[in-house]
Amino acid sequence: MGDLVETEQLIKKTARDIFFQKGRLKATTQEIADEAGVNRALIHYYFRSREQLLQVVFEEAVAETRQKIAAIFESDLPFKKKISQYLDVFIDRNFRYPYMQNFIITEINQNPDKEDDYLNKKRENLCRTIFPQLNEEIKKGNMAPVKPEHFIANLMSMCSYPLVAKPILQRMFALDDDGYKTFLQERKQVIYKTLFNEAPPKE
Amino acid sequence: MGDLVETEQLIKKTARDIFFQKGRLKATTQEIADEAGVNRALIHYYFRSREQLLQVVFEEAVAETRQKIAAIFESDLPFKKKISQYLDVFIDRNFRYPYMQNFIITEINQNPDKEDDYLNKKRENLCRTIFPQLNEEIKKGNMAPVKPEHFIANLMSMCSYPLVAKPILQRMFALDDDGYKTFLQERKQVIYKTLFNEAPPKE
DNA sequence: GTCTATAAAGGGATAGAC
DNA sequence: GTCTATCCCTTTATAGAC
CATH class of the missing domain: 1.10.10.60 (Homeodomain-like)
Structure with a gap:
């Protein structure tokens, strides 16, 4: 106007x-x-086109988060502290954009070829950063042995699935919208504990 | 014809x-x-209509699995053994119907109201069966304390997410189709171990 | 830069002949 | 039961006036 x-x-x-x-x-x-x-x-x-609008909007929304996460894993914090911070960023982002994960999953399912467009190779690089750190941590005896791929899969699964499957879990657990928000917030502690079998560090 | x-x-x-x-x-x-x-x-x-065809096909495909899972949790096996069997059924089913989870997630996202149609109240009942068993197991000291909702969320997350996010993880870990199949099969052991912090029972 | 009008394509659904 | 023809609606995209 x-x-x-x-x-x-x-x-x-x-x-x-x-x-x-x-x-x-x-x-x-x-x-x-x-x-x-x-x-x-x-x-x-x-x-x-509608397509290109989506592309632009998605890229912009994802850029800041990607930045933060890369910074965390390139820092020299202890590994577990990094995971703890990753969980913070993830939970935080998903209160601002609750349907981002749904968008990603829906898009790549409707056209798997488009994965390139939306999530370009940055992730691979992240793997190259994280895998050695994880193996190091295992070698030091600080956590149970696990293939890096499965650790990452577990982490991402426990973060993302409760978002993309919200209607299912919400009804299953008979939670209203506020109840589900609380549930999601609790998950930070739960995920950390499940991954490392110990309580997360105090801030 | x-x-x-x-x-x-x-x-x-x-x-x-x-x-x-x-x-x-x-x-x-x-x-x-x-x-x-x-x-x-x-x-x-x-x-x-296309809609009703989907409805019918989905119901039929889901019926048998639902039957099996209910039977497992209503049996008098030890709780951990039940989870182990659940993982078997889940993994097995998803080799026959690899895109079932994608279908569910995509459908409920495009129309959350339809959750009723596709996944009627059966799940709630399943929760009522599992929650007490889980609490009992914790009381007996056989596993770390955890809210039942989070345990179930963890279980479902680690099972389903690697299916719905296949293109993402596959590229991230640089796996071909066979490699990803192997990865999915390994997950049974990994999920069990992550949930209970111990190796799964031998068959 | 912003609007109206219209093209063009896709896909679900039905009527009616066979 | 099976087919053809057709209707109708939705939605993206563009041409052209202002």
């Missing part, structure tokens, strides 16, 4: 909210335009 | 393969008809 140069930003912000906060993963360009209070054609004017 | 009364079954079988084995979760009625070698209109003749 009258906001001059801000229309592009407005569309991005609106899309981000719709997809990652409200979880309306099938939202149409019309829906986005309506909620932003702009004309549908403007979305194509600025972003060419 | 000439197969007389078998057309309905043929359509169901084809749909089941497309969705749960091949993972083509967005398959259209046309696609299903083509692959079954029948006319598209027949799908509507037998099942009224």
Whole structure:
């Protein structure tokens, strides 16, 4: 509208909210335009296609988190402390964008080829950083032996699944929305304890 | 075609393969008809809508597994043995229907209201069966204390996430399809060990 | 930059002939 | 029971006026 140069930003912000906060993963360009209070054609004017809008919005939302996580694992904190901080970042991010994980899973399932576009090779690099640290920790006798792949799979599973399967677990445990929030917050401690079989460090 | 009364079954079988084995979760009625070698209109003749075809196929595929799992937890085996058997059933099922979990997650995300239709209250009952057994096991000192909800969440997470996030993990760990199969099979032992902090029982 | 109008494609569902 | 033809709705994308 009258906001001059801000229309592009407005569309991005609106899309981000719709997809990652409200979880309306099938939202149409019309829906986005309506909620932003702009004309549908403007979305194509600025972003060419729905596809590319998603791409941009996703990249931007993911960039900061990725930065933080890389910093954690490249620091010289003790390994377990790193995991503890990773859990903080993860839990934190998912209160701002509760449907990010759903978005990722849904997208890669509907078109596995697109994994490239959304999650480019950064993850591999992260593995190269973490695996040696993990093996070192095992060698020092600080944790039970486990293949790095399985440790990472366990970590990511226990973080992400309760988000993508929220409707299932929420009903199974008969929790209302607030109850489920509490449940998710408790998970930081639980995951740490499950991975290392000991209570997490006090802050 | 000439197969007389078998057309309905043929359509169901084809749909089941497309969705749960091949993972083509967005398959259209046309696609299903083509692959079954029948006319598209027949799908509507037998099942009224794409929606209802899915419903039927899913229910049938899920029924047997649900039966088995209920039987396990209603038996009088030791609790840990039950979990061990649950893991067997789960892993086994997911080699027959590798995309079942993806289907569930994708469906409930695109329409959370439909959880009712697909996964009716049976799960709640299962919780009522398992929770007391779990608390008993903790009381007996056979495992570390944990809220039942988190134990179940951990179990389901570590089973399901590696399936729904296959493209992510596969690339992250640089595994080919066979490598990933092996990885999934290893998980039975890993999950048991992670949950109980001890090696699973020999068969 | 922003709007209206319209093209173009995809896919679910039904009517009616055979 | 099976097929063809058709309807109808949704949604993306663009052309062109303002």
